[in-house]
Amino acid sequence: MSKGLLFVVSGPSGAGKGTICKKLLEKTDIELSVSMTTRSPRPGEKEGKNYFFVPKEKFLEVLHDNGFLEYAKVYGNYYGTPKDIVLKKLDDGKDVVLEIDIQGALQIRDSYPKGIFIFILPPSMSELRKRITGRGSETEDDINLRLGETLKEVSYIDKYDYCVINGEIDEAVNRVAAIIKAEHSRVSEDIYKLIAKYKEEM
Template identity: 85%
Template sequence: MRKGLLFVVSGPSGAGKGTICKKLIDKMDIELSVSMTTRKPRPGEVDTKNYYFVSEEAFVETIQVEGFLEYAKVYGNYYGTPKEIVLKKLEEGKDVVLEIDIQGALKIRESYPKGVFIFILPPSMSELRKRITGRGSESEDDINLRLGETLKEVSYIDKYDYCVVNGDINEAVNRVAAIVKAEHSRVSEDIYDLIEKYKEEI
């Protein structure tokens, strides 16, 4: 049985990476990686579905045994990608997609370099501004700050394997799905195992 692949999807806020990941899961046999956090559940959130909600003590213990592919502390709460859960799914042959910020993706690149890294780009800065403004939750100053951050974030694009411009959401999802399919045709350890089986059958 072939091993699953880890697809790491990231990009600037407003680029549409969350929507792409959700539609990809509906379209393909791929699972979303669930993060672990020390923050309290919000109304409607379900443990093990939205997050693994744990105590700070349990989270720190997991850090000490190197149990995360990456983790960070944001606004007083820890967030991390549990290594054992993700690796178990990959060993079972399941593909996993992880939506994460760029700093987190770079940490995963160090801890799990076999991952496939996909950067989602907006079609233009004006379109990105329109998307963020459409949320109606941020001030003009916040929006300008986010746009400035976007220019910094795209400088890391050379750390990624692929980039997809999200001008049309369905086209972007199809492109990411094509990447998933193509990666399974890459010459890999699994293929060499299959060739060894060929030899046994002669």
Template identity: 50%
Template sequence: MSGRRGLLIVLSGPSGVGKGTVGQKLRERMPDLVYSVSVTSRPPRAGEVEGVNYFFRSREQFEEMIRQDAFLEWAEYVSNYYGTPKAFVFEKLAQGRDVLLEIEVQGARQVRRRYPDGVFIFLAPPTWEALVDRIQGRGTEDPAVISERLRQAEQEVREVDLYDYVVVNDDVDAAVERIRCIITAEHLRRARAFDEMRRRLTREVWR
């Protein structure tokens, strides 16, 4: 990878906005992008696979990982823990690989503090009504959980100032292309591209 450090791309937004769908299609379009699988204490949903969708752990196991400082970020969301394994992310970045985190807003706030060089993208719904319909239409959670997710989503939308970019998920393919363009542009930022340019040109140019 020519010695460059990879980009940490943080994709987050309110529950139900479609982070998983957009992230999956982005990885299909950018196959070299590394997906960081999160750890969670919630039970698997139908069709979810250990090590692919999440690493599923008990609350006790998760809390032990917190004590060991094993997470780049972690949060408790709707009575369940979610976290990003730190060692895996830093290893891939050091190898020059771009790493995608699909995380909640609470977690993005922690990553911003611990790794400010990341690229922070907020995935927004086209309308509030569209977000409500998506959350209510899942059919996998009871009304109390749905109500909590809606309350949390309302708070998360207000935290958009945490992010570098906002992408509206009005069309999945269009949203994916916007994010791909953001990643391409971030690699061309002068601060990131300068060292790469120096390696490619002769030393005499920089005397």
């Protein structure tokens, strides 16, 4: 059985990476990686579906054992991608998608270089401003800060394998799905094993 592939999707806030991943789960057999966190569940969140909710001591124990593909501390809480769960799914032949920020993606590039990295971009800064403003939860200063952050984040695009511009959501989802399909046709260890099998059958 072929190993699954790990797809890392990231991009600036408001670019639509979350929506793309959600629609990707409906359209393909890919599985979403579930993060571990020390924060408390919010109303409606379910253990093992939204996050694995753990005490800080448990998180630090996993961290000490090098058990995360990546982790970060955000607003006093820890978040991390459990390595063993992701690797088990990949070993079982399942593709996994991880929606994450740029810093987390760079950590994964070090811890799992075989990952396929996809950067989601907005079609323009004015459209990005419109999307962030549409949330209704940001002040003008917050919006300007996020737009400034976007320009810093896009400077990391050379660390990624693919770039998808999210102008129209269905088109963007189709492009990411096409990347997943194409990656399964890449010359890999599995292909060399198949060729070795050809030789045995002669």
